Amino acid sequence: MIGHTLGGRYELLDRVGGGGMALVYKARDILLNRFVAVKVLRQQFMHDEDFVRRFRREAQAAASLSHPNIVSIYDVGQEADTHYIIMEFIDGNNLNEIIRDRAPLQVEEAVRIAAQIADALDHAHHNQIIHRDIKPHNILIGKNGRVKVTDFGIARAVTTSTITQTGSVLGSVHYFSPEHAKGVSTGEKSDIYSLGIVLYQMLTGRLPFLGESPISVALKHLQDPFERPKQVNPHIPQSVENIILKAMRKNPHERYPTAKLMLQDLETCLLPQRLHEPPIQFPSDSDEDDGEQTRVIPALKPDMRMSGEETIVKKDEKWDEAEDRKRRWVAPTVFAVVAVLLIGILIWAVMALKGQLSPKDVEIPLVVGKHYEDAKAELLAAGLNVLEPYPEEPSPDVPAGDVIKQDKQDMKVKEGATITLTVSTGPELSAMPTLTDISYEDAVAQLNDLGITEDRITKKPVNDKSEAGTVLKQEPASGENFDPKTVTVTLTVSEGLAPFPMPNLIGSTLDEAKVTILQNDLVLQDADIHYEANYTTKGKIFKQYPAEQGEMVTAGDKIQIWISSGYPADSKQRTYNVYVSPALEGETSTIVIKISDARGDDIEWGTKKIKTSQTYPVTLVLAPNTNGKISIYRNGDLIDEEPIPYEDIPASHEINPPEPSKPVDSGGTDGGTGTTDGVTDPGGSDAPADNSQN
Known part of the structure; x- marks a missing residue:
């Protein structure tokens, strides 16, 4: 379901957990732009009307709870067959993961966590909501140390269809109270029993009851004793063990009557005067000695008979009845006097020690407006404790980290009492x-x-x-x-794409142009490729849009190109035989032939190196109403220039520049025949030659 939006509002981002009944996702509330947790009912329960009805009813009941140690429920909804609950998202770990990684925990940390759970249970019980599934998996610890109890009321929605669901009963039976295991109605004291097991597990790293099956574990809850916490972890103070033993009594009447009383015990159990208190005793721990108790048998009188025999008193052994009566009251009187003396001594001892054992009264300093660390130090110096982690509230007036309020002030309390400081988080964000x-x-x-x-x-x-x-x-x-x-x-x-100069495509073939266009992220569509007759060589681009080379364009711009399909139909091609001679017969001269026609002006036809006179065919392309021109340069000097009209002229026309001078000594020449080295005759080609003759 990740990526799905429930109710058009809650976008599921990631799966963060799940159990036997539901899956939990991290989601974003699009409307309020905040992260929430979404619990989605598993598919197999979607059509169980009784389950769905209880699920929604209990979720709505839990939503009525408002406490800093209880995960807030924001919304309950349904989309098609999907039933879901929207809850506060806690960025942290559950207590089961912490126990798995770090148990046994430090006593102070375990007591602090248990106290916050007890505080949450006290609030829920006052609102007639019983959790019934207190276990480390349902206790979340935020990164700020705040404890949050979750899944309030959901356990009540379990029906017989979930009794074998993996992670439901199998995951919770280790925390069942005996009355829960019996299947009878459970109440506040059932949650207290489960909290006792959670505290036991935090301090020992193990569960008090283990078995091969849920039934065997449930039976141990009912009838087996468990190993005392101090036998597993000797560092547990006796006062803390007493809390665990009292919370985990099998007889509900011997447990804490309320979660509030257990909370009060947790808040004081680490005071110095309580750490070494005697082990707690319960009435049911001492068994009666049936028939084996010492009984007082009445004394026999002198005239009594026993077993048919007479007791005979001789007349010379007179019975002094007065002495007998005297002996009867002496012993009780002595015992009474001794008892009074002992009671007096005991009362004196208690009164004498009362001042030493009872904590002295302490005036609570006013620390509102001070930085938390300074306020904490002042309270500790006065002999008081400070609740941690402390509650936080936003404040537009009090700087972040300063104390907004304290729960007790302008009064005296016993030394070692715990003071709760509410600390500002700064302005509401x-x-x-x-x-x-x-x-x-x-x-x-x-x-x-x-x-x-x-x-x-x-x-x-x-x-x-x-x-x-x-x-x-x-x-x-x-x-x-x-x-x-x-x-x-x-x-x-x-700011859009960065502009860059338009590349030059003139003279390129279509394939060459496409490579350039692709490299510059430009766009050339088939409809923007045009073919027209032109005096450019067939297949070469003679026009482009944007037209100006260097004109600024951006990636993605569309361009157009025009490609030559050949010369126009009214063009004429004429080949002329150009006769050239060296400056001095037998010596090398450099001849350059340039042409001007419809294709352009002063196009270099070719460069030749000659020693004798030569003739070269040069082809011109002429447009109507225009003239062509052939220019001949020898050793850099213009020696002849011949205009060529468009009108019909012979197909072959001799152009003869001046004859070369004859050498004085022609010996060693090639007999008047010109030689060429590496010269390719252009023949009737319509392209200028670019090779040379040596």
């Missing part, structure tokens, strides 16, 4: 809205509505393919808490 993927102007408007002025909003422009003006990133991030009076916001905003 709001959740930063999602500002990405909207325009910068809309984002600024939202921030202004939250009280964030424009001088605390920084715009950071970047080039991106997103539409110009779109917010790409925000700091603080979406969902992060912030103080509207002091926060500064940075918005990274798109």
Whole structure:
């Protein structure tokens, strides 16, 4: 279901847990822009009407609880066949994971956790809600140390269809009270028994009852004794063991009557005068000696008969009845006097020791407005304890970390009493809205509505393919808490893609142009490729749009190109034989032939190195109403220039530049025949030659 949005409001982000009856997801409340936990009923229970009815009723009842140590329930809903509960999201671990990783815990930590659980149970019991499934799996510990009890009332929704569900009964039977194991009605004292087992497990790292099956474990709850905590962990103070023993009595009448009384015991059990108190005793621990008690048998009188025989008193042994009466009252009188003396001594001893054993009264210092650490130090110096972790509240006036209030002040308490300090978290924070993927102007408007002025909003422009003006990133991030009076916001905003110069495609083939276009992230569609007759070589691009080389474009822009399909139909091609000679017969001269025609002006046809006179065919392409021209350069000097009209002229025309001078000594020449090295005759080609003759 990850990615699904329940009720059009709760976007499921990740699965964070689950049990026999439900799966738990971390979700984002889109409306309030906060993280919540969503418990979704497992599919196999969706059509159990009785279960669903109880599930919803108990969830709604639990939603009525409001306590800092109870996970708040925000909403109950249904979408199609999916039933779900929206709860407070706790960023931390459950107690089962902590016990698994670190047990046995320090006594102070275990007592602190148990006290917060007892406080939560006391609140629930006052609201007529019995948990019935207190176990480490249902105790969450936030990263700030706050203990949160979850799953209130859900255990009541279990029907016979869940009795064998893995993780339901098998996971909870180790924490059952004896009356729960019997299947009789359970009440507040059942939760107290389960809390005693949780405290036992935190301090010993083990469960008091183990067995091969749930039935065997349940039977041990009913009839077997458990190993005393101090036998497992000798570091447990006697006062703490007494709390565990009293909470885990099999007889409910011998347990704590209420969770509040257990809480009070937990709050004082670590005081120095209680650490070594004697082990607790219970009436049911001493068995009566049936028939074996000492009985007082009446004395026999002188005239009594026994077994048919007479007791004979001789006349000379006179019975002194007065002496007998005297002896009867002497012994009781002595005993009475001794008893009075002992009672007097005991009363004197108690009165004498009362001042030493009873804690002295302490005036509570007023620490409101002081920093928490300073306030704590002052209370500890006065002989008082401070509740940790401390509760927190937002305050627009009290700086974060300072004490807003204390639960007791302007009074005297016994030394060692615990004082609760409420600490400020600073001004109440709001959740930063999602500002990405909207325009910068809309984002600024939202921030202004939250009280964030424009001088605390920084715009950071970047080039991106997103539409110009779109917010790409925000700091603080979406969902992060912030103080509207002091926060500064940075918005990274798109300015569109960065422009760059248009590449030159003129003279390229279509394949060459496509490579260049792809490298620059430009777009060329088939409809934008045009073929036209042109004096450019067939297959070469002669026109492009954007037309100007270096004109600025951006990635994604569409372009057009025009490709030559050949020369126009009214063009004429003419080949002329160009006769050239060296400056001095037999010596090398460099000849350059240039042409001007419809394809362009002063196009270099070719360069030749000659020693004798040569003739080269040169082809021109002429357009109507225009003239062509052939220019001949020898050793860098223009020696001839011949205009070529468009009108019909012979297909072969001799162009003869001046004859070369004859050498004085022609010996060693090639007999008047010109030689060429590596020269390729262009023949009738319509392209200028670019090779040379040696």
